Amino acid sequence: MAPIFTTTFSKPDELRSDWTAQTDDLAALKSCRRPGNVETSNVGARFATLVATDCRARWSTGSIFTKAQYSYGFFEATIKIADIKGMNNAFWLTTQDHYEIDIGEVQYPNYSHIGLQYWPTDKSEKHAGVGFGAKFTDNLSYGFHDYGVLWTPKELIFEVDGEPVAALVTNDAIKGPVNIWLSAALADWAGGSVPDHPEGHGMVVKSLRVIGLKASER
Template sequence: MPRRCLTALLAAVSTVLLVLAGPAHLSGIARASAAPPAQSVTVRVLPQLAATGVLPEPAASALSTVTATFAPVVPGRDAVLEAKSGKKWAVVARSAQDAAGRVAFNAPYLYGGAPATYRVVAPRTSTHAQATSAEGRTDAWRAPIFSDEFSGSALASPWDHRYQGYDVPSRRCSRTDASATKVSGGVLALSVIDDLARDDLCTFTAGGVEQSTFYRLNGHVGTQGRFAYKYGVAAARIRFQDARGQHGAFWMQPAGTGYGAEIDVAEWFGTGSQGLVNGVWDYSSGTQTRVAGGVMADQAAYGSDWAGTYHVFSVEWTPTEYVFRIDGREVLRTTAGVAQTEEYLILSLLVANYEANKLPSPESLPQTMNVDWVRVWQR
């Protein structure tokens, strides 16, 4: 074959091979450079659930909580909270998405003197397009249906003392007494004090061992028969007691008919104890059974100095789940034991049998749990 013809034939074959290989080669490039799926983001503006400090503060000064959920999840990706300012958006705070694609911010209820409008943005990167949420307003929950800042000088309705004597099996050595509850300076003070009317010893069994200790009086109040609600957000700003031997709590019990549960928003067992506890107890079988919660994991991640600093403890209760938070940060989410009837509020500082001997003498008293305010919101 002449060289000229051979050269032409080779050129033609090369062209055919390039044509055949081209689409696959190009599709490979397209696959390698394809951007990952764009994230979507859903934003929720919750009530004013964050207010940390050592002094009482007006409930209206608490920060609103803004949560965002991104999908698909990109852990560690930046998230920016922006507030609407006229026709522009101003950066308020920055954070990062967690392993579940969630992020939470605490931000002022007011911006520019009016209820704030917020959105959450994941800025554009070299690998991800910008993701922007819809707008959410801080007044979406409207005014609370219940709000008490304890501004008077005495316990007022709808609160009342939960009078319980020494006959409560789990609290043989203490009883409720109004003298252990005081209202002053915008604070409800619930205390454990020495029962001066009893100079004998209380004998009880704990852990299968018979023991004895001195008698005490408890601060223990609730809204049973005067206020209850079904679904919403309940929050209390609390500074707990220091010593062991009693536990402070913000909790709820069923007020109506149908399925109810004990909702322990927060319990504290004193400095040096297991720490904070929350959860849900099921009453339906006739035997009290914990179905969710327990000792809170990684407590230092949510705050510190529970006995010296006020924190807001809250629960968001829907028909299908509970979300427990400390200063707006989620600590427990569960669908177990969701109550379907109204619940009333309880605040208490109680001495149970199993902890009674952890306080060695009356000289260690009083121990006091301070409550700055309590609020309940419904949408």
């Protein structure tokens, strides 16, 4: 089935038209996020780590999310993570009904956190979440790997390099639609302490594809 959205992040005009670049400076992170840290190239989107000049944090990284929203389907990104500890290389979805689907929070050298969270809309609700840790034999920074999720009304099936690694039964709880997020962030909780000089070490996203479900598959 043909993708309903696909990109190799090679064209600057497509990055500007299809994605919104995030600007933030969160106390929980050791990097702010700035639009200029995400650039297209002939190998994909480069999420650069730079010495910060205009934020509280010492370094800056990058984060982008789609302007368009998508419904049930298969979402897969091909990613080469940064080759340092302390970097959260993340690919996830956020829904209009306040769910966060973590396809991969990948950390050097070989760990990915996968999960689902519900974020309350007011004080009458409570945060809820479930997560899985997947550890691999390969050093995930040595090359590109595929991270994906099949999202149907009934379940979430997560995969890495085409192999299923986790699944959740959702029973129509998540109705979407979703925005797609890609980001790099420095934090001591991301696989180990941030090194003294993380600048120059970044994530690369080679491609992204979204395949929608047929009506008969929903």
